[in-house]
Amino acid sequence: MDRRDDESGIVLTEEQKRRRRARSIAIALSLGALALLFYLVTIVKLGPGVLRRPL
Amino acid sequence: MVTTRGVNLHEAALARAEPSGAGVEDYLALMKPRVMSLVVFTALVGLLVAPGHLHPVLGFAALLCIAVGAGAASALNMWYDADIDARMSRTCGRPIPAGRVLPGEALAFGLTLAGGAVAVLGLVANWLAAGLLAFTIFFYVGIYTAWLKRRTPHNIVIGGAAGAFPPMIGWAAASGGLALEPILLFLIIFLWTPPHFWALALCRADDYARAGVPMLPVVAGAQETRRQILLYALTLLPAGAAPWVLGLAGPLYGIAAIFAGAGMVGLAWRLRRPRAGGEAALFAYSVVYLFAVFAALLIDHRLFGSA
Numbered sequence: 001m002d003r004r005d006d007e008s009g010i011v012l013t014e015e016q017k018r019r020r021r022a023r024s025i026a027i028a029l030s031l032g033a034l035a036l037l038f039y040l041v042t043i044v045k046l047g048p049g050v051l052r053r054p055l
Numbered sequence: 056m057v058t059t060r061g062v063n064l065h066e067a068a069l070a071r072a073e074p075s076g077a078g079v080e081d082y083l084a085l086m087k088p089r090v091m092s093l094v095v096f097t098a099l100v101g102l103l104v105a106p107g108h109l110h111p112v113l114g115f116a117a118l119l120c121i122a123v124g125a126g127a128a129s130a131l132n133m134w135y136d137a138d139i140d141a142r143m144s145r146t147c148g149r150p151i152p153a154g155r156v157l158p159g160e161a162l163a164f165g166l167t168l169a170g171g172a173v174a175v176l177g178l179v180a181n182w183l184a185a186g187l188l189a190f191t192i193f194f195y196v197g198i199y200t201a202w203l204k205r206r207t208p209h210n211i212v213i214g215g216a217a218g219a220f221p222p223m224i225g226w227a228a229a230s231g232g233l234a235l236e237p238i239l240l241f242l243i244i245f246l247w248t249p250p251h252f253w254a255l256a257l258c259r260a261d262d263y264a265r266a267g268v269p270m271l272p273v274v275a276g277a278q279e280t281r282r283q284i285l286l287y288a289l290t291l292l293p294a295g296a297a298p299w300v301l302g303l304a305g306p307l308y309g310i311a312a313i314f315a316g317a318g319m320v321g322l323a324w325r326l327r328r329p330r331a332g333g334e335a336a337l338f339a340y341s342v343v344y345l346f347a348v349f350a351a352l353l354i355d356h357r358l359f360g361s362a
Contacts, residue, residue, distance in 0.1 A: 019078045026079045041179055044112045
């Protein structure tokens with residue numbers, strides 16, 4: 001939002017900015033939930049074996 | 056791909072290269088959440104009545120993948136059908152025809168979710184379930200939406216198979232294989248789909264005619280559609296009871312399936328003579344039927360350990 005809008009370029013309306021922010025938050029939450037799900041699935045599938053690896 | 060029907064719909068918007076005005080709720084609407092709820096429920100039942108044990112976390116992840124896969128198929132359906140959606144009063148408010156989501160955005164959204172759902176299901180559960188999910192998405196988008204829907208009044212008879220796969224996917228995710236039981240569950244939804252959709256099509260025949268979609272009421276008339284609905288309801292009744300008759304489900308399920316199926320036949324029988332609200336009542340009841348039969352199977356399985 002700090003980006004200077006070029007007068008000849010696209011200038012977002014307040015509504016478009018609000019919707020873009022909502023989309024960004026939704027994507028962030030989805031990615032966070034996905035990371036948590038992958039973590040849990042890894043632990044469940046591998047169990048203690050997740051620690052058994054050559055160092 | 057500037058030649059796709061969906062992109063042409065918003066040529067002007069693309070020419071101006073307008074930034075997306077889509078809200079989060081528009082992307083959720085692309086996934087047809089109400090349809091998704093039936094998919095998730097039937098897949099959950101398939102998953103829970105299957106032999107074998109799936110850890111709850113893996114079960115949840117598998118269900119999430121099935122739900123997202125169904126949502127992806129819906130988004131791709133809306134992308135392809137944007138032109139006819141725009142001509143129907145029931146669907147003209149959907150995100151693409153309403154201009155809130157650009158066709159390209161819906162296409163990218165659908166393809167990304169479809170690829171992600173299939174890949175994650177394969178890694179979380181097994182590749183049989185992932186393959187079935189991929190085939191279901193392909194069947195709904197490629198066979199039903201792109202091929203059959205605009206060409207034949209039997210579109211939803213064959214296309215209904217796409218909606219019938221979720222319990223098989225759930226079963227495959229939990230057990231790693233397939234058996235007679237999930238095939239019977241497939242058959243129940245497959246036979247349930249025509250009366251369910253034709254009841255809706257009878258209410259919206261003008262809409263479909265305006266959009267040029269050859270639904271049965273448009274092509275063969277209301278009376279023939281009512282006859283076909285009755286025939287399918289009569290076929291659905293024994294198909295619903297089959298898991299009990301074959302000893303794959305207990306008496307609780309059998310009684311529920313017979314009563315629910317008889318209700319479906321009763322409403323279809325009454326529909327033979329046109330009366331106000333008859334089609335809407337059958338449509339609403341058909342949703343209750345599917346929930347009731349699958350819920351009965353789940354309860355029966357939990358109480359008596361059948362299936």
